[in-house]
Amino acid sequence: MFSCSGSDDSSVNQDDNAINPPTWIQGTWYSNFDGVNTGIGFKITSDDFCTVLQSTQNCWKELVETSAGQLTVNENTSDTDYTISFTGAGSSTSIHLQKVSATEIKTVTTSGLETHYYKQ
Secondary structure, three states: EEEOOOOOOEEEEOOOOOOOOHHHHEEEEEEEEOOOOEEEEEOOOOOEEEEEEOOEEHHHHHHHHHOOOOEEEEEEEOOEEEEEEEOOOOEEEEEEEEEEOOOOOEEEOOOOOOOOOOOO
């Protein structure tokens, strides 16, 4: 689920340290297994990016805001790709999502594994 982004993305957010996902990816997305919601996914708003595992949400906006500049955000966006990276304390987390349709996205990894998520 984690990967690096290419340099051909049309928009890059590095300076304001805010989270600004594009409109097309905003919403709540869950993976399915044999047609059953796994409870694993993302909740993405106009100013936050949350990972969801069952009933637990881990949202990055508050972490960035309370880190006193120790955690930074980098976003790369286009009409079909969204990559968000968080860097701090010598480590980095990057998530690359790609639009499949208006109701389906997938994670893109460097190893070629894909997980599909469906808009709720």
